[in-house]
Amino acid sequence: MFLTANTHIKFFNHNEIRLTQGKLSIEPLSNNNIILHGPNFTLHSNGGALALDLTQAHLNPIVQSGENTMLIPSRWQPKHFWSFDSQSDRTIDSMGGATGIPAAGATRTTGLVGQGAFIFDNSANARIDVGSGGGTAPATGSFSVTDGVTIEALIRPEYSGKFKEIDVIFRKDKGDNELRMLLSFQHDQGKNYLRPEGQFNESLSFGLYIVGQGYHELKLPLDGLKGRPTLAQLKQGDFHHIVASYNVPTGLKAIYINGELLASYQYPPGSKILSGGPWDRHLSVIIRQSLVG
Structure with a gap:
């Protein structure tokens, strides 16, 4: 050699x-x-x-x-995939080891793609707990990523849009909120960790900890401007395909709805994510079908 x-x-x-x-x-x-x-x-x-x-x-x-x-x-494949089609009392992870346990506020219903879905009653127990993916410290376990992350869900939201109310699609953290991975509907004010900065009402929020930058959330305002939908439009009864992604080599963080790029923020190319580790709670509140990779 x-x-x-x-x-x-x-x-x-x-x-x-x-x-x-x-x-x-x-x-x-x-x-x-x-x-x-x-x-x-x-x-x-x-x-x-x-x-x-x-x-x-x-x-x-x-x-x-x-x-x-x-x-x-090398062939791309998701780290985790929950189709919700199984009739088991667990939500089977067909690609990884993060099979979930539905809490009392999550009940099975008919799905749009495949047979299964879950409906969430917006209570404190409206969630599916999927564990840590084997993580015991930050940057360990299957929720720790290196090249980037994609969170994908097919949902029919019933988010109220009330001030300070949050409906979570996916959340992974353990007490230390700075290291969380988050995709959720939010209505809040006064956050100093939004990139780009600003004040927003109803929005989709995508949060990650970027090494050298800190924890930031990207907001997609649901205001009906510049091609963005309003919250009312998302709640008209149709299912919507939501994708939040971050690509380490390019540094691009983005949110898509139904295949259309509607919010983005550019980090320095090569900026890595810090994620994974122990689990706090949940894959939760409005999810129908999801993919995490």
């Missing part, structure tokens, strides 16, 4: 390596399969020669393969 200067690699074991910077070349060695992880793919040498070049930052990775090289692209 040959490395250029300033190459960064990580060894997983005697035949599995990740290249994060520089260039690496592997000599052919019969009956020895070297597994090499690139930015978004994995290469298997299968006994042949292999080289991976990441030195041209403005270009795509350059692969020089041998006769038997196999390339496996």
